[in-house]
Amino acid sequence: MNRQSYNFIHERDASPRLLLSEPTGCTAEILLFGAQVVSWKNERRQELLFISSKAVWNASKAIRGGIPICFPQFSNLGTLEQHGFARNRLWAVDNSPSPLPAVTTPSTVDLVLKSTEDDLKSWPHRFELRIRICLSAGKITWIPRVRNTDSKPFTFTFALRNYMPVSDISEVRVEGLETLDYFDHLLQGERCTEQADAITFDGELDRAYLSTPSKIAIIDHERKVTYELRKDAMPDAVVWNPWDKKAKALPDLGDEDYKKMLCVDSAVIETPIALKPGEEWKGRQELIYVSSSYFSGTLDPSKVLGYMGMK
Template identity: 60%
Template sequence: MIDDSPPPLNPNESNGKANVDLLLKPSEEDLKIWPHSFEFRLRVSLSADGNLTLLSRIRNINGKPFSFSIAYHTYFAISDISEVRVEGLETLDYLDNLCQKERFTEQGDALTFESEVDRVYLSSSDVVAVFDHKRKRTLVIRKEGLPDVVVWNPWEKKSKSLVDFGDEEYKQMLCVDGAAIEKPITLKPGEEWTGRLELSIVPSS
């Protein structure tokens, strides 16, 4: 009997984590819309201490180069949008999607929220932190291969216009996404891109 199942992970690769591997390939319908063949492999890992890691590999199996942008849409549950701040984005340039993608520079020591925010922070450091004062915890986002950070909260008016979004749910959510948007990634035939995002929670005062 031939066993064609994938070999088990090397113990050094699993590092005590529970893993699931996902593979996405384009369908015939997809290729009609975007005529490029690719493989998108995603490994989701959860450690015993609750750290979540997303490892993406995108390979060009097409006969010609293609370019793409990517963002991990991480919707964080928070206590109250008015009680959180984001650090690690200070002094960075950002594109403001509420102002036709006009470019600005972040002036504050930390990002706080009093109205709708939809920004792409450019060339950020590989660590960004979301401090939730009410819950006394900090969400730490570590990233590799993802130079940009998207920050989004729809606020009251837009929440009411989103069909799958409760009118008041903007108060308990915040998106802080590792991304590659300003400079799309280009892959030659056979080339592969790797991106990594790790989410962890640590107690804070």
């Protein structure tokens, strides 16, 4: 039987949240509203996720920041609300038997969202969406699973939207997406090819990179920090920063917040997942945080992406 260990906490918002902690002192907080991770701290109590200075905590909508879940639709690429409804629903702790390996660390929780009659009015497909969140030293892992519990097939898109804090967006590099095709959402989704040896930022950027590698590095020169994003069964990767004009147009984002944040998402966008009745899709994402002073000076993408090995 899977062994989960977490504490319920109630602070500032109406939605209960779960606290995961592990022996080195790392912690993660997860809202039951949206199954959204809203805090991830390392052993030095440094916050590793970005939360907007104007985030709304009243459990009426997803928080601007952290790691919200986009299902069954990414962005506005469909008929549903932006990024689908899963991030705006109350989830439950999942105590049902799981086909996943037995939990070997207590810093794990399984959550579940099942279709409701209201959901069926806007998206007429019965489903079960489960997610396992595991915390370990310097790493947090998501394992999402979607099962078709309907009598007819359906398709969906999916993303984990990773809001990461940065010291200065102008000093950040994203490596691992060189030479790849992407949909540029600032050009009505036009398909383009990345020409730069790394993605850097001097204005608004909103791109969905296609057929991406399993490892992507987000390097913050000033903080001497690297986030390594590892993913499986989520072939696309969205890179987004709203810059100044868009930031001012978003009511739940501070006017200057764009300077201190970057989204790099694990996603399924170009080719939606198709499930027949009874079928299940499973993905995986790991976010790894590592001090990258080792990489300061000359940055070799192969060293950055290979540094953590298979830890």
